Amino acid sequence: MDKEATLEIIRKEVAGDVEKKDQWQDAPIAVIRGCNTQSAKTLLDQDLTIRYFPFHIGRGGDTKTFMSEPDLSLEEHPPYRLSRLHLVLERRERGIFLVDPLSRYGSIVNNNRLGERIGGPKEMPLASGEYEVRLGGATSPFVYSIAVKADEEVNAVQEQVRYGDHTVPVSLLYGRLYQQTQRIFARFFKDGLDSLGMAREMLQAILANPDIIEPLYYFSAIPDTGDDVIATHSLNVAIYSIRLARQVPVAGNDLLTFALAAFFHDIGLYDLPPDIINKKEMVTAQEYELIKTHSLSGKTKLEAISGMNALIPVVALEHHERVDGYGYPKGSKAVSQQAEMIAMVDFFEALTHYRPQRGPVTPHEGIRTLIQQQRGIFSPPMVKLFIRGFSLFPVYSIVRLNTGETGQVVDTNPDRPLRPTVRIFFDRNGNMLDEERKIDLVDNNCIYISKDISDRVFVDRYFKL
Ligand SMILES: [Fe+2]
Ligand SMILES: [Fe+2]
Structure with a gap:
């Protein structure tokens, strides 16, 4: 669902003419799930929904270089069927593409070869539907199914953030930090001191770069768990x-x-x-x-x-x-x-x-x-x-102003918790604004928030605006 459609739904909600129950379902772009082979199952027993592209799949498992790991990092032992960078899911204007950068054993996608080193093409488009993807060639146990769904959701515009030597979209950084958190906690029960060192390193890198704290906070405020x-x-x-x-x-x-x-x-x-x-x-x-x-x-x-x-x-x-x-x-x-x-x-x-x-x-x-x-x-x-x-109206709140306009809180002022900065979507008549306009309520004393109209059913949508 794109931004316009989302705004339309919020407009309807504001006008009170929308039925709230399950108005929409997320329309993920691609879902990866493990197939029935034992190794694939143990590696990925839950569906993995991919919203951000490009998405890298490959052999990983090195805890020291967690920022350089593939997005789906599969641990494997010799004789390695998977390459470090095995497959990339890319979203282009014409849809989703599966790209094999130059893996050693290629992949088999619905019985078709993929990968120049096994005599297949370098990439293939994936129309909507379900695909069986065997990473590492015909005899590999790494079998997944990749479901491509309607491309209703646009790629959210994301802030690029710097972490150490890497510049990445904030979602990717968050994903890496999440994976590293899991590794740190797993390590905790084997070697507490080492785990503490890993945590210190990770958090120190966040603290060393104050610019990433706000984007990370905004991203972590998304209610998904x-x-x-x-x-x-x-x-x-x-x-x-x-x-x-x-x-x-x-x-x-x-x-x-x-x-x-x-x-x-x-x-x-x-x-x-x-x-x-x-x-x-x-x-x-x-x-x-x-x-x-x-x-x-x-x-x-x-x-x-x-x-x-x-x-x-x-x-x-x-x-x-x-x-x-x-x-x-x-x-x-x-x-x-x-x-x-x-x-x-x-x-x-x-x-x-x-x-x-x-x-x-x-x-x-x-x-x-x-x-x-x-x-x-x-x-x-x-x-x-x-x-x-955090302000009385934290970032992401959807609010109505006394001017009749509706918008979303995009920034807060520690000294004025009732006066955040609001991005306006709709004018007082409920018409969508053509141009984005922000009002810092600290500078506009006559304008105030008359109501918070965020709604739990809509909370997911708000976050994606
Ligand atoms: Fe607790
Ligand atoms: Fe807790």
Whole structure:
């Protein structure tokens, strides 16, 4: 679905003449799934939806060079049927193309050879439909199905960001950070010190380049959650915390330690059975008791790592404590400031993202819930700081102005949480504007937000504008 169509739906919603139930389904461009061969299945047992192109598939698995890995990185052992860069999915004006840059064993696509080194063409167009793709030639076990769906969705215009020596679209950087987060957590249970070093390196690289923090924050605010809920959540909480700490003084003078504390706050969750983490129904009282053990178990594991800064296990232990004494595990009212701040970020991130058992709320609703429903459980000065950091109308909120115009919040002002910058879509009569116009409400004192009209059903669409 393109931007115009999305705006049209929002216009209808604003006018109140749209039926909200399942108005649309995502129309992904390509979906890759593992076929029935054992090795393919173990490598990719969930559908992988590809929205951003070009998408690289190849042999990978080197944790030290995670930024240079293919997008779908398949681990393989000798005698290597896959090349480091084996196949590329490209989107061009005429549709999706499968390109073999120069792999050694080529691929078989629906019984046709692909790849010049096995006597096939270098590339082939994929019309809508389902394809069987055998990477690495006729005898390879790497069999996938690639479904190409209607090209309704445009390639979102994305900010390019720099990370180390690489300049990449922000979605790609986020994807890499997510994969690296999973590797860091897997490593944690084998060698805590090494895992801490990897995390430090990753977060340090983010901190060293302040320009990428806003784009990363915007991207991580998209309510989607990866297959690994804990990894997505931990990475997001780290990004949100870094972003918050750059806006308002919450981190003390060691931002890296604060970011690490946010990153590892839920490490204890990995001790729980995945069934509980991924459960689609509400957890039972018994399961909840089990979940509550993650604070202490995380703290204990973090503490055992030599040279660990004390704040990191403290945050793991205290991030579910509340100043009213009704938190866990101790019911302590004395919560360290940094733990409380990360607890608020934790709460806000969780509420505004998909979880297996529920959908997300909009950012504005998230902030409101934090202020209203949770009154007393966080200390007022900290709530104030939090609002300064994220604004009452966080980025992505869809708002109506007193002028009758409708738009989306695209930037916030720490000193004026009610006065963000709004990009206007519709004039007061509901007509779509031809030219993009932004209003910084700080500079326009007579204009204010009269209503937040974000809606949970539409939340996904808003994010893609
Ligand atoms: Fe937690
Ligand atoms: Fe958490």
